[in-house]
Amino acid sequence: MTLPASLFWSLVRAMALLILFGPLVPMLAAWVRGRPVRWALLAAPFAFPELLVGYAYAPWVAGRGWIAELACALLLGFRTLPVAVVAWALSPPSDVTRSALHCRRLALRTWFDRWDYVRLWMAGPLRRALPSAGLFLLVTFQEFELAALLQATSWTDWLFVAQVQGMTLAESLSAAMSPAAIEFVGIAVVLGLVGTPPSHGLLIDEERPAEPGVSTIAIVFLATAWVLGIAAPMAQLIAGLPAGLWQMAGQPLRWWGLFRELMAGLSASVCAAVIAWGLSGWYFALMNSFTARPPATRRGLRRGTASALVLLCTPGLLGSLILALCVLAVFQHDALAPWYDTPLPWLVGLTLFLAPRAVLLQVWTSASPQSSLHLAELLQRSLDRAQRHAGAQLLWELHGEPRFLAVAMLTYWGYLELTLADLLAPTGVTSGVVRLYNFMHFGRTSALSAEAAVLLLVPLLGMWCLWMLLRWRPMRTPSSGASAR
Amino acid sequence: MQRSVKPGPVVIVGAVAALVLTTLWWLTAGPQPSGRSTLVVYCAHDAVYSEEILQQFQQRTGIRVETRFDTEATKSLGLVELIKQERGHPRCDVFWNNELLGTVDLKEQGLLEPYRGLGWTRIPERFRDPDGYWVGFGARLRVWIVNKNALSADDESLQTAMELETSRGAVAMPLFGTTLTHYTVLQHAWGEERLRRWHEEVRRRGLREVKGNAMVKDVVATGQADFGWTDTDDAFVALDDGAPVDMLPIRVEGKTIAIPNTVAIVRGCRHRGEAEQLVDFLASADTELKLAKSRARQIPLGPVEESQLPAEVQRLKGWADDGRDLRDLLTVRQAVIAWLTAEYAP
Numbered sequence: 001m002t003l004p005a006s007l008f009w010s011l012v013r014a015m016a017l018l019i020l021f022g023p024l025v026p027m028l029a030a031w032v033r034g035r036p037v038r039w040a041l042l043a044a045p046f047a048f049p050e051l052l053v054g055y056a057y058a059p060w061v062a063g064r065g066w067i068a069e070l071a072c073a074l075l076l077g078f079r080t081l082p083v084a085v086v087a088w089a090l091s092p093p094s095d096v097t098r099s100a101l102h103c104r105r106l107a108l109r110t111w112f113d114r115w116d117y118v119r120l121w122m123a124g125p126l127r128r129a130l131p132s133a134g135l136f137l138l139v140t141f142q143e144f145e146l147a148a149l150l151q152a153t154s155w156t157d158w159l160f161v162a163q164v165q166g167m168t169l170a171e172s173l174s175a176a177m178s179p180a181a182i183e184f185v186g187i188a189v190v191l192g193l194v195g196t197p198p199s200h201g202l203l204i205d206e207e208r209p210a211e212p213g214v215s216t217i218a219i220v221f222l223a224t225a226w227v228l229g230i231a232a233p234m235a236q237l238i239a240g241l242p243a244g245l246w247q248m249a250g251q252p253l254r255w256w257g258l259f260r261e262l263m264a265g266l267s268a269s270v271c272a273a274v275i276a277w278g279l280s281g282w283y284f285a286l287m288n289s290f291t292a293r294p295p296a297t298r299r300g301l302r303r304g305t306a307s308a309l310v311l312l313c314t315p316g317l318l319g320s321l322i323l324a325l326c327v328l329a330v331f332q333h334d335a336l337a338p339w340y341d342t343p344l345p346w347l348v349g350l351t352l353f354l355a356p357r358a359v360l361l362q363v364w365t366s367a368s369p370q371s372s373l374h375l376a377e378l379l380q381r382s383l384d385r386a387q388r389h390a391g392a393q394l395l396w397e398l399h400g401e402p403r404f405l406a407v408a409m410l411t412y413w414g415y416l417e418l419t420l421a422d423l424l425a426p427t428g429v430t431s432g433v434v435r436l437y438n439f440m441h442f443g444r445t446s447a448l449s450a451e452a453a454v455l456l457l458v459p460l461l462g463m464w465c466l467w468m469l470l471r472w473r474p475m476r477t478p479s480s481g482a483s484a485r
Numbered sequence: 486m487q488r489s490v491k492p493g494p495v496v497i498v499g500a501v502a503a504l505v506l507t508t509l510w511w512l513t514a515g516p517q518p519s520g521r522s523t524l525v526v527y528c529a530h531d532a533v534y535s536e537e538i539l540q541q542f543q544q545r546t547g548i549r550v551e552t553r554f555d556t557e558a559t560k561s562l563g564l565v566e567l568i569k570q571e572r573g574h575p576r577c578d579v580f581w582n583n584e585l586l587g588t589v590d591l592k593e594q595g596l597l598e599p600y601r602g603l604g605w606t607r608i609p610e611r612f613r614d615p616d617g618y619w620v621g622f623g624a625r626l627r628v629w630i631v632n633k634n635a636l637s638a639d640d641e642s643l644q645t646a647m648e649l650e651t652s653r654g655a656v657a658m659p660l661f662g663t664t665l666t667h668y669t670v671l672q673h674a675w676g677e678e679r680l681r682r683w684h685e686e687v688r689r690r691g692l693r694e695v696k697g698n699a700m701v702k703d704v705v706a707t708g709q710a711d712f713g714w715t716d717t718d719d720a721f722v723a724l725d726d727g728a729p730v731d732m733l734p735i736r737v738e739g740k741t742i743a744i745p746n747t748v749a750i751v752r753g754c755r756h757r758g759e760a761e762q763l764v765d766f767l768a769s770a771d772t773e774l775k776l777a778k779s780r781a782r783q784i785p786l787g788p789v790e791e792s793q794l795p796a797e798v799q800r801l802k803g804w805a806d807d808g809r810d811l812r813d814l815l816t817v818r819q820a821v822i823a824w825l826t827a828e829y830a831p
Contacts, residue, residue: 264506342510427551428552
């Protein structure tokens with residue numbers, strides 16, 4: 001299959017999945033609203049490493065034509081839908097309520113009325129859905145590991161195969177430009193819509209309780225996603241877990257090695273996540289600072305920073321393989337060669353890989369109205385102890401928590417990124433996920449189960465503990481409010 | 486209203502992470518207390534088998550080794566291509582490849598340094614470079630892997646199954662690894678036209694192509710396919726797990742395909758003396774015996790104490806003695822790669 005054909009196929013698959021799974025997004029968003037446990041249950045299949053999912057199903061479907069395509073599409077849909085739900089929940093609400101739309105529909109008499117109705121629908125429900133749909137399309141279009149392991153068609157795997165067969169870096173870059181352009185259009189649409197919220201965001205419709213039947217649909221969806229995306233892949237690993245832990249218990253050296261690899265992967269991904277987050281935050285701060293300038297200067301400055309955004313996001317959109325090869329080539333240049341065998345290329349690669357995701361998350365986490373933040377800050381400075389508590393908690397929920405979760409998500413994405421870790425990490429600093437991939441090649445042994453459990457669960461547990469600690473902190477800081485007086 | 490940006494917990498966590506990463510790197514790459522530097526080894530042989538051998542080398546010689554392993558995800562691309570890309574500023578001292586033709590390719594590109602040491606001397610001529618640019622050791626064989634519940638592991642049954650039940654068979658994509666070497670041998674034996682016709686025919690009849698040899702092993706062991714092509718080390722993983730499988734060597738014009746590990750010193754190597762020691766260590770009888778006794782059951786190529794070989798390796802050794810000399814196949818391999826690239830990623 002040629003590159004244009006595989007590109008077309010990847011796009012068609014992403015569109016088909018959007019049509020199939022898209023209608024579930026508002027229902028699931030309503031079902032999980034304000035329920036942290038439900039959120040966690042929904043997000044889990046996406047956080048579960050696709051490496052394990054791919055390995056679990058590959059013997060049954062890989063190399064079987066349309067069966068592989070179907071399996072890949074379904075798994076991809078169930079895994080990626082939580083992203084769309086998160087995007088839906090964080091996107092600005094619609095300007096047009098459902099009741100307004102309904103009233104307009106009751107009064108359709110002329111062609112102009114019909115056009116007006118379409119216009120309202122575009123400004124309301126369509127605009128509301130586009131960021132979420134765009135992100136869903138982006139993630140499904142970019143899919144690599146699952147498609148490669150199940151041998152389904154994808155442009156990412158095409159590039160990988162071509163690269164292995166000796167395609168030069170320049171040719172690879174040129175081939176990756178068309179998918180990157182498609183992705184960039186997608187990301188621009190998402191950013192544009194989320195970044196310029198409608199004038200009167202109305203949550204009235206969305207705050208209604210979920211309609212009857214939604215719970216059933218949500219539970220069926222969750223159960224299927226968990227069985228296909230977590231339980232089935234985990235079952236094979238869990239079977240050997242007790243024996244594996246027992247086997248490893250008497251091997252301190254192995255534990256040390258595992259700890260080292262875990263720390264290497266985690267520290268690199270935390271650094272990259274923080275840098276990517278900081279860069280994207282700085283970008284938006286800079287954009288906001290132009291508001292005080294005269295219009296002509298403002299336009300010029302905004303154009304300049306928009307170009308900077310393109311530069312920041314494009315490398316990450318090329319896919320991790322191309323990105324890794326580019327970074328490698330740059331650090332082979334004489335001027336940068338002394339930095340080649342250091343963690344720097346890995347950090348640069350990871351940061352660029354995470355940058356487009358950080359930009360998106362930055363937009364979403366800034367969605368809270370500034371007035372709410374200001375009120376929460378005022379509340380935190382109150383003389384009343386109970387109000388200070390409430391203010392601190394509100395501020396954490398509005399400002400701190402979304403940012404913490406965004407960086408945690410970026411970190412986990414970076415931690416699971418295999419190609420960059422494999423090609424760019426300095427010699428001797430191996431990431432846990434690379435080791436896991438190496439060992440999975442030999443089938444499912446009990447020691448592998450234990451190692452997989454440690455390498456995948458410890459970071460999640462660590463982040464959860466940190467989250468709990470940070471949640472607890474604002475509730476116990478009345479003194480900080482007092483000192484502010 | 487603009488909110489002030491204060492360095493919060495996120496920045497502190499980031500700073501701690503940076504410190505941890507730098508420390509980890511410094512511990513491995515920084516100056517060693519003994520004053521000796523670290524030998525950098527790129528190893529395409531599977532980590533589960535090679536790690537122990539490299540540790541023994543460290544213990545025996547006191548030379549510290551830092552290893553970069555290949556992964557299934559970037560197989561072939563990973564290390565051979567990495568050495569090519571690093572030609573301006575090499576960081577690898579010794580390359581331990583798990584096959585031969587990639588190493589021969591590096592030699593042709595002028596990326597290796599010759600060394601004819603003790604290890605080179607003890608290995609038979611057809612498994613080493615005449616000028617010492619590389620030396621082979623511990624080979625594996627291309628084999629049929631058969632699910633015994635479906636088929637018996639004999640030539641006749643396998644040929645019949647391949648003819649009549651092609652869709653019940655599985656092979657790895659021939660673009661990579663040892664299946665690429667296998668196709669190279671087939672093209673050399675059959676000629677380009679016949680191989681292409683055969684390839685098209687078996688694909689048309691539904692021969693299942695999966696990502697790698699380990700996957701071929703998995704699909705046959707789980708009964709998803711009845712037979713397939715894989716390597717002996719993968720077949721032994723299935724046998725050790727108690728899967729109902731058996732194996733038979735693949736023969737092309739009466740010759741088996743024995744693919745040795747190869748070791749070579751990379752041009753620009755910074756620790757030549759230590760690198761020579763490692764080459765001798767890997768091509769030694771001791772290492773070959775260890776590889777033979779490992780789960781991979783690799784076949785010794787040089788003289789070893791036969792009585793110490795596991796029974797199954799003694800059987801393999803007989804098959805490997807019938808192996809074809811692979812050294813002159815580089816040009817054919819390049820032609821196969823060109824054809825397969827046009828086929829799979831036009």
